[in-house]
Amino acid sequence: MIRDDLKYTKEHEWVKVDGDICTVGITDYAQGELGDIVFVEFPEVGDTVEKDQPFGTIEAVKAVAELFSPLSGTIEARNDDVIDDAAIVNAEPYDKGWMIKIKFSAADELDSLMSPAEYKELIGA
Amino acid sequence: MTTTELKKTPFYARNLAAGAKMVEFAGYTMPVQYTSIVGEHKAVRSAVGMFDLSHMGEFIVSGTGAFDFLQRMTTNDVAALTDYKVQYSILCYEHGGIVDDLLVYKLPDRYYLVVNGSNVEKDLAWLNDHKPDNVQLENISEQTGLLAIQGPDAQKVMAKLTDVDLDAIGFYRSAEAEVCGRKILFSRTGYTGEDGFELYLDAADAEHFWDAVRAAGEEFGLVPVGLGARDSLRLEMKYCLYGNDIDQTTNPIEAGLSWVVKPDKGDFIGKGPIMQTKADKPTRRLVCFEMIDRAIPRHGYDVVNDGEKVGSVASGIHSPSLAKGIGTAYVRRGLTKVGTELAVDIRGRACACRIVKPPFYKEGSRR
Numbered sequence: 001m002i003r004d005d006l007k008y009t010k011e012h013e014w015v016k017v018d019g020d021i022c023t024v025g026i027t028d029y030a031q032g033e034l035g036d037i038v039f040v041e042f043p044e045v046g047d048t049v050e051k052d053q054p055f056g057t058i059e060a061v062k063a064v065a066e067l068f069s070p071l072s073g074t075i076e077a078r079n080d081d082v083i084d085d086a087a088i089v090n091a092e093p094y095d096k097g098w099m100i101k102i103k104f105s106a107a108d109e110l111d112s113l114m115s116p117a118e119y120k121e122l123i124g125a
Numbered sequence: 126m127t128t129t130e131l132k133k134t135p136f137y138a139r140n141l142a143a144g145a146k147m148v149e150f151a152g153y154t155m156p157v158q159y160t161s162i163v164g165e166h167k168a169v170r171s172a173v174g175m176f177d178l179s180h181m182g183e184f185i186v187s188g189t190g191a192f193d194f195l196q197r198m199t200t201n202d203v204a205a206l207t208d209y210k211v212q213y214s215i216l217c218y219e220h221g222g223i224v225d226d227l228l229v230y231k232l233p234d235r236y237y238l239v240v241n242g243s244n245v246e247k248d249l250a251w252l253n254d255h256k257p258d259n260v261q262l263e264n265i266s267e268q269t270g271l272l273a274i275q276g277p278d279a280q281k282v283m284a285k286l287t288d289v290d291l292d293a294i295g296f297y298r299s300a301e302a303e304v305c306g307r308k309i310l311f312s313r314t315g316y317t318g319e320d321g322f323e324l325y326l327d328a329a330d331a332e333h334f335w336d337a338v339r340a341a342g343e344e345f346g347l348v349p350v351g352l353g354a355r356d357s358l359r360l361e362m363k364y365c366l367y368g369n370d371i372d373q374t375t376n377p378i379e380a381g382l383s384w385v386v387k388p389d390k391g392d393f394i395g396k397g398p399i400m401q402t403k404a405d406k407p408t409r410r411l412v413c414f415e416m417i418d419r420a421i422p423r424h425g426y427d428v429v430n431d432g433e434k435v436g437s438v439a440s441g442i443h444s445p446s447l448a449k450g451i452g453t454a455y456v457r458r459g460l461t462k463v464g465t466e467l468a469v470d471i472r473g474r475a476c477a478c479r480i481v482k483p484p485f486y487k488e489g490s491r492r
Contacts, residue, residue: 035146035158035161035162035353036161036162036163036164038421038443039419057472059420059421059443061162061163061353061357061442061443061445062157062162062353062356062442064421064423090161
């Protein structure tokens with residue numbers, strides 16, 4: 001399932017832009033590929049992140065995956081619910097399974113995000 | 126990825142129809158999970174699951190020299206096998222490193238060996254290199270399907286498929302009898318810590334068995350289970366996985382497998398170095414540990430003590446039953462006592478762990 005109201009990255013994250021804040025999570029395809037997610041690790045609120053650089057990890061039963069920041073900026077918020085119970089990401093990747101909010105510092109980086117159609121093509125959906 | 130085409134098990138179409146996510150394993154495209162590793166794992170612990178294990182290798186050893194040959198090739202005592210008994214054993218190199226671990230079935234007219242799928246060709250070559258003329262060795266892996274039924278309710282499912290008195294078949298015993306209307310070899314064995322059966326069937330009958338077992342198991346909540354849960358189930362029991370816990374560089378004493386090394390039986394390949402390791406006390410041992418910190422250990426991660434590397438993780442996973450990270454590791458002598466606190470280097474972070482007594486999961490219905 002790919003939502004039409006979101007932007008995407010080639011690292012299988014979704015991005016919802018709202019003013020100068022973007023909310024980031026992983027796609028339904030990504031959670032399906034990872035399988036049962038056991039826990040997630042995110043930076044602290046106030047930490048800086050850089051576009052395309054790792055900012056956290058997802059530990060699934062079978063494998064560990066890195067999270068890459070879609071944009072540069074500072075962490076505005078993180079979802080403590082998924083830190084407590086990462087299975088939420090499997091169940092609701094686009095809603096309750098959101099991960100972090102970034103206050104982004106370079107609006108031109110938004111141009112590098114993929115449209116739903118482009119992401120659909122990437123995963124062959 | 127090479128251009129070699131992956132082999133398909135005789136359950137391939139059924140796996141796809143059941144929604145399996147397929148991965149490459151041992152040269153086959155194999156189901157890693159159908160719905161969820163954790164869900165499938167829990168189904169086997171609480172009810173029953175079925176596994177396509179057709180990647181495993183099966184050899185028939187027969188002829189007048191079969192007994193002597195297997196005594197020389199394996200570490201366990203083949204003389205302890207009466208008809209239809211099954212034995213866990215090891216094939217070792219001259220230097221004591223492990224070629225493979227395997228099951229040896231004693232049948233009235235032959236021995237039946239079950240080896241790891243990824244080692245079939247290697248094992249076959251090793252056995253053929255040592256085989257005298259009065260022994261026949263046949264590889265029947267390709268034409269054999271292996272279906273395992275595992276879980277506390279496994280016998281209830283089997284009872285619907287056969288007239289055999291299953292209570293008469295103890296743990297590590299086998300039978301050649303009619304199941305699902307076909308005469309097959311099956312045993313009360315498994316790799317999960319639960320009660321269960323392993324069915325060796327003609328590949329041509331695979332779909333017939335798949336459908337019959339699923340139908341018989343439905344009322345007990347039977348689900349198909351992939352290799353992902355097979356790995357977490359076996360690790361909770363500390364059953365060794367070749368390639369992770371044991372390989373050509375580890376010897377049985379280090380791996381904690383001295384219980385299947387029987388020096389009193391006579392000579393066998395690797396005996397000298399293995400017994401020397403036992404006499405000298407191994408410089409490292411395979412231990413079980415559980416994470417104290419919230420983290421998941423993985424194969425190859427360093428085990429550290431006060432910043433110094435003292436070992437390496439062999440197998441690691443998030444245990445669905447215990448809801449924490451667990452693993453096995455080769456750890457330097459002197460630091461292997463139960464209760465010892467060490468750390469696993471997980472992406473640069475020293476995450477605390479504690480050595481524990483196996484198995485991790487102690488409530489299994491059969492172990």
